[in-house]
Amino acid sequence: MDRGYRNRVTWRLSNRDILPELDDGVDQLMKLIPLLPLIMLAAPGLSAQPSFTRDIQPLLQKQCQGCHRPGGASSDLDVTSYAGLLKGGKRGPGFVAGKPEASLTVSYIAGDTKPRMPMGGAPMDGGDIEKIRAWIAAGAMDDSVAEVSDNKPPVYLQPPVITAIRWSPDGQRIAVSGNREVLIHAADGSKLVQRLAGKAERILSLAYSADGNTLVAGGGTPAQFGEVQIWDARAGKPLHTARLTNDTVFGASIAPDGSRVAVGATDNTVHVFETATGKELYKIGNHENWVLASVFGADSKRFVSVSKDRAAKVIDAASGAFLENVNALRTELNAIARHPKKDVVVIGGEDRYPYVYNMDRPKNMKIADDTTLIRKLDRQDGPIFALDWSSDAARIAVAGISPAVNVYEAETGKLSASCKGHTAGIYAAAFSPDGKQLATGGFDGRLRIYDAANCQLVRSFIPAPLSTGSAAGGAN
Numbered sequence: 455m456d457r458g459y460r461n462r463v464t465w466r467l468s469n470r471d472i473l474p475e476l477d478d479g480v481d482q483l484m485k486l487i488p489l490l491p492l493i494m495l496a497a498p499g500l501s502a503q504p505s506f507t508r509d510i511q512p513l514l515q516k517q518c519q520g521c522h523r524p525g526g527a528s529s530d531l532d533v534t535s536y537a538g539l540l541k542g543g544k545r546g547p548g549f550v551a552g553k554p555e556a557s558l559t560v561s562y563i564a565g566d567t568k569p570r571m572p573m574g575g576a577p578m579d580g581g582d583i584e585k586i587r588a589w590i591a592a593g594a595m596d597d598s599v600a601e602v603s604d605n606k607p608p609v610y611l612q613p614p615v616i617t618a619i620r621w622s623p624d625g626q627r628i629a630v631s632g633n634r635e636v637l638i639h640a641a642d643g644s645k646l647v648q649r650l651a652g653k654a655e656r657i658l659s660l661a662y663s664a665d666g667n668t669l670v671a672g673g674g675t676p677a678q679f680g681e682v683q684i685w686d687a688r689a690g691k692p693l694h695t696a697r698l699t700n701d702t703v704f705g706a707s708i709a710p711d712g713s714r715v716a717v718g719a720t721d722n723t724v725h726v727f728e729t730a731t732g733k734e735l736y737k738i739g740n741h742e743n744w745v746l747a748s749v750f751g752a753d754s755k756r757f758v759s760v761s762k763d764r765a766a767k768v769i770d771a772a773s774g775a776f777l778e779n780v781n782a783l784r785t786e787l788n789a790i791a792r793h794p795k796k797d798v799v800v801i802g803g804e805d806r807y808p809y810v811y812n813m814d815r816p817k818n819m820k821i822a823d824d825t826t827l828i829r830k831l832d833r834q835d836g837p838i839f840a841l842d843w844s845s846d847a848a849r850i851a852v853a854g855i856s857p858a859v860n861v862y863e864a865e866t867g868k869l870s871a872s873c874k875g876h877t878a879g880i881y882a883a884a885f886s887p888d889g890k891q892l893a894t895g896g897f898d899g900r901l902r903i904y905d906a907a908n909c910q911l912v913r914s915f916i917p918a919p920l921s922t923g924s925a926a927g928g929a930n
């Protein structure tokens with residue numbers, strides 16, 4: 455993938471080339487919503503005070519980071535952090551707080567100093583230049599989360615976007631993504647039991663081993679590194695941490711027998727690790743775009759990975775050999791879940807339809823043949839980002855840009871209920887191990903737990919421990 459393309463799609467949930475596709479106002483909003491959460495550490499601010507994290511970093515990430523990042527930064531300037539921007543490049547600091555007119559960044563993006571930045575690209579939008587100017591003029595406040603070198607737990611001023619949720623197999627705990635940590639809550643919402651702090655800024659996927667002993671967290675720090683963390687789930691102790699690629703990793707899954715962990719990456723491969731040692735066993739490079747999710751087959755011998763390249767591919771988990779394509783290519787795929795007992799998967803992504811497929815394809819089937827498709831569920835109100843299949847096999851949950859999670863009867867494909875209450879996109883959905891409840895979370899930072907049968911809200915809370923005085927909170 456070339457650099458320019460990567461700059462525009464550094465974020466998992468950004469749609470490639472969204473701007474040319476925008477057609478009407480509503481669609482426009484729907485397409486911009488998914489861009490926001492993963493390029494910000496927190497839900498939208500309540501104050502008008504310019505924020506580095508909320509207003510500035512996303513601009514730099516999209517338009518500047520391709521050239522100004524650690525490891526070969528143009529003109530020695532690294533804009534991937536507040537500290538890097540402040541330190542600046544060959545010509546001095548990137549900005550002077552309170553003085554936009556004396557700040558190199560402003561001078562370069564406004565074209566007062568040549569070559570105008572972003573170099574070789576279209577000039578920055580006037581409104582965006584104004585944002586940077588205003589932030590510097592207001593004192594260039596640093597509200598970014600500091601790199602945790604001292605293992606101090608992160609401080610939350612606002613509820614962070616929820617990107618991953620899993621229940622422990624005994625149903626007692628719920629693991630939820632936080633900033634640079636995994637938050638382990640008692641499933642009844644009574645308390646925060648553990649905080650599993652790591653170095654990765656974002657946790658984008660979580661998976662428990664079937665025996666509940668191991669918790670896998672996949673994520674990383676965008677444009678810097680991907681990370682797979684393997685935890686002793688009961689003790690809350692890190693067992694192994696593996697870094698890979700220079701971007702976050704996606705869709706971590708663990709084999710039912712606990713032996714292996716698979717994650718997708720922006721290098722278009724699936725990386726497979728030995729759970730016991732944390733050692734990378736192999737990587738599989740037969741996708742043509744980012745790999746965003748994976749799931750193992752019931753016997754742990756195979757797994758399926760899905761990608762923005764539209765393919766769901768079956769891989770031999772022992773050797774890493776490619777076995778077969780599951781689906782007819784239709785749409786970029788973001789999510790996958792498996793039937794609790796059978797090798798049947800549900801996949802979904804940009805075209806908004808969940809597709810239920812048999813993992814097994816007769817050997818002599820042609821590429822475009824789609825007879826392994828068992829069922830296509832209803833079209834959703836937006837792209838799909840999360841799927842789960844209840845362990846009693848009865849239900850499939852479908853979540854995405856639309857702020858409602860739809861629950862389907864797996865046998866008939868009939869919509870059984872629609873879980874409402876979230877105010878924006880949903881990035882994680884997980885059934886409780888007994889199949890009776892469904893936990894969901896996303897952009898608004900609130901975990902909601904519904905009765906899976908009728909979508910009645912059972913309880914909801916903000917999993918991140920907000921620092922006192924913060925404006926967020928409340929009952930729903």
Ligand code: HEC
Nearest residue numbers: 517518521528529531543544545546558559562571572573
């Ligand atoms: C395609 C690569 C590329 C992109 C994208 C890019 N830059 Fe640059 N940038 C450069 C190069 C190369 C230089 C050195 C130019 C020179 O010395 O003549 C530079 C220099 C700079 C400098 C001066 C640093 C110093 O102290 O020497 C600043 C400030 C800067 N860029 C800011 C930005 C900002 C802000 C963006 C995003 C809006 C951006 N750049 C996007 C390549 C890029």
